[in-house]
Amino acid sequence: MRCPIFANELAEVIVGLGRPVIRASVDGFHNPRTIRYARGRQSPLGFFEDSYNYAFLKQYLLDPLSPGGHRRYCAAVFDHVTDLPVPLMEQEAHPVSMLLFDGIFLHRPELQLIGTLPSSSGLILTHRLHDALPGTVFPRTRRPPPITGTSKVNGYI
Template sequence: MRESTLLTVANGILSLSPEDRPARIAVDGVDGAGKTCFSNELADILKNLSVRPVIRASVDGFHHPRHHRYQQGKFSPEGFYRDSYNYQALKQSLLDPLSINGDRRIVTEVFDCDADVPISADPVSVPENALLLIDGIFLHRETLMEYWHCSVFLHVDFEVSVPRGNARFDLNPDPDHASNRRYVEGQQLYLGEVAPMQKATWVVDNNDLTQAHIVQR
């Protein structure tokens, strides 16, 4: 089922994307939803279906510095939602250059979150028919919606997403544990404020990775 779901989304992306200029596609979902794996698999299918070059990026390459991210407190859900990402840099370095009047010279990441240092990279020119496939949390917020030609939201319950995501870092798997409050409640703020499942082109249930299926278009 997963393969057929990915194929359906890939074909939909190609049908909804303009052919004479770059297209921008977002893959959204809570932490641990499986966005990166889904996007990588989707990119491979798009490359097999089309001659259009596929550019992969993640919003995680556009974090704010640590002092900015934690300005409302290290455990603040509001801070996690409001202060994590530098959307101005995301637009200037990646999204605007791929817009109608853009020069198609892009940078796919500007900040190393783990090292808490900026990344210096020269812009790279991309073809006029490129497909940008970007994954990350909070991608359906109002400031970004105008950029997406189409989008995916991976729906995963916190009881599944938190253990799945935290297993990578050997962190507590309980969604209700105090150590997870910043992230779970921050994402609940996003879900309540933005309602991304109502804005996404496709909503995919990714609770069971092998049985990922479209639940809403």
């Protein structure tokens, strides 16, 4: 799965500060082509409604890593390039791991849990067009404020 460069660079900084990072992308949770293109390959509604398997995203990644979760997660379940499921490689998160998750459509109702997690949850979301701070989802029209100091990547943390 292709992950944004910023998210990968941010993960390196966080690991360098001594905190374990789990990197994942919504791209690891696509639906098969037959579902994604059922409304037509150019359908905006199909793109929004049918691109991703949010039930699997929650089941295999978000719920296990949420407060009270069992910490055994899979970072991906489907490869949209090959249009095949990937072997479920369950991993166990360290208790202080930080999930660095990127993707589009992170504002969907199916993912409302993301916006309600406490800032101490160790979740950083990076939208394809915008960067985010821990535990915060920023609207598409706003960028997070720049952070000053020595630990910054491209002006944002």
